[in-house]
Amino acid sequence: MIGAVALAAAVPAAASERSDDLTAYIRARAAEADGASVQAAKGYGEALDAAPNNMLVALRAYREALTAGDMKLALRSVRVLRDADAAPPDSSLLLLADAVARDDEKAARGYAGELSSGPLDFLRPIVTAWLSVDDGPAKAAKQLSEGQDNALARRYVTEHHALLLIAADEPEKGVNALKPLLISERSNLDLRLNAAQLLAAKGHDDLAQMFLGGDSPTLVALRQTLGNGVKPSARFGLSRLYAELASSLGSDRLTPLATLLARGSLLMDPQYDRARLTLADALSREGADSAAEHALATIGPDSGISRMAKVERRAVLSRAGQADQALELAKALASDDSATVEDVRAYGDLLADAERYSQAADAYGRAIAMTDGSAGWALYLQRGGALEQAGDWQAALPLLEKAVEMAPDEPVALNYLGYARVERGEDVAKAQAMLERALKLKPDDPSITDSVAWAYYKQGRVAQAVPLLEKAAQAEPADVTINEHLGDAYWRAGRKYEARYAWRAAAIYAEAADAQRLQQKIANGLSPAK
DSSP: OOOHHHHHHHSOGGGGSSHHHHHHHHHHHHHHHTTOHHHHHHHHHHHHHHSTTOHHHHHHHHHHHHHHTOHHHHHHHHHHHHHTTOOOTTHHHHHHHHHHHTTOHHHHHHHHHHGGGSTTGGGHHHHHHHHTGGGOHHHHHHHHOSOOSSHHHHHHHHHHHHHHHHHTTOHHHHHHHHHHHHHHTTTOHHHHHHHHHHHHHTTOHHHHHHHTOSOSHHHHHHHHHOTTOOOOOHHHHHHHHHHHHHHHOOSGGGHHHHHHHHHHHHHHOTTOHHHHHHHHHHHHHHTOHHHHHHHHHTSOTTSTTHHHHHHHHHHHHHHTTOHHHHHHHHHHHHHSTTOOHHHHHHHHHHHHHTTOHHHHHHHHHHHHHHTTTOOOHHHHHHHHHHHHHTTOHHHHHHHHHHHHHHOTTOHHHHHHHHHHHHHHTSSHHHHHHHHHHHHHHSTTOHHHHHHHHHHHHHTTOHHHHHHHHHHHHHHOTTOHHHHHHHHHHHHHTTOHHHHHHHHHHHHHHOOHHHHHHHHHHHHHOOOOOO
């Protein structure tokens, strides 16, 4: 428990002048620690009321308000920070979105200009072009057609130049400009949807439907809900730009920026459900599980991406550690008439995570059958691996061999089959060659390094095994299997003190059955080698 003195010391002086101010701040900190973003934002808002110039309170209020979706508080807080010249660099993005939402072009241009001093300078030409769209989309497109040295800028400029050409009712030029991206990013739904919405708004329904061609449940739903499309505007272009950029920020370190961008996108276009998916993903990665669930709950059943929202919720539940709920939802998605290969595969993944290996193997088998003979090597590896874990080695072996045959240069396939054979003492020399090939392809992988060393150990080549196992353990000090293997090798090498040390390291992270076996080794060592 944290004492009252420690809590009071953590509160900025200006916010602790009255007991109710201190209480609001403490409540907010506690709610933030519990992941209750709505309550935390409310508490920080009350603390900011009492200490309107306090930078620490304003900064916490700003970040928590973005998580909670309290945009009024987020904007209020960021303005306090800007007045004190203490605003984070990304604040310009939020204020730009707010200005666009309020149709304040002058303010929007001012905030767009601020982008030039930061890492998002590549966005500025695109932002400026969309802010000019009311003066004529053709003029805005021409403004954006100039070359860009930055490779990342070229990708976004190419897309938005094409969208502006479509907005200017030059569909042929727009579609031709998009073709390189459509080839290289075939699965980019945002790219296709944005173009389709503008084409439909201009009356080019056939082209719009073509952009959303395909038989996946989502594409079918989007075609059915496309309607009259969306008219070109700064709100349209910049909301799409924000959402796309947010979805591209895969690093967990960048998820707060992704959250801000997704919130900004929705500020400019509250009807844009694609941004809600991106927002939910970012919030989930930040650990804001209830906020992520709320974002998904606002996507209605009539939305063209309602099924995608269920798929995203499956991921959100899984990340939140709600394995049973995630598995139940995955089963429902995999069982309905519109189930895709990926839905069934994801169900298999969650069954495997739950150690229900026989059922996982069945799911992977169904996924393979759904591909009509075009399943990739990874699905065969997953089905074979699930059968092997279920104890059916005879059924697993041909599937694992097929995976290696299909992908002879895939280290993960080579490693799985090679290690499984070594463990069973089957054709160890051939298995060792397979593992050495995997290690050559991926020399810094500790799991593969361990497998090669274990093959040496199984053949009595302990002196060769030990340095490889030491290297693997150094790379993955918390890996139970690697540390146990290292302990075994040390013992056979006569280094018994070090062996027990390695086994103890393994036991720290081991689950019950493994921990019991390790304790036996620590107490009694290994039986004499045969």
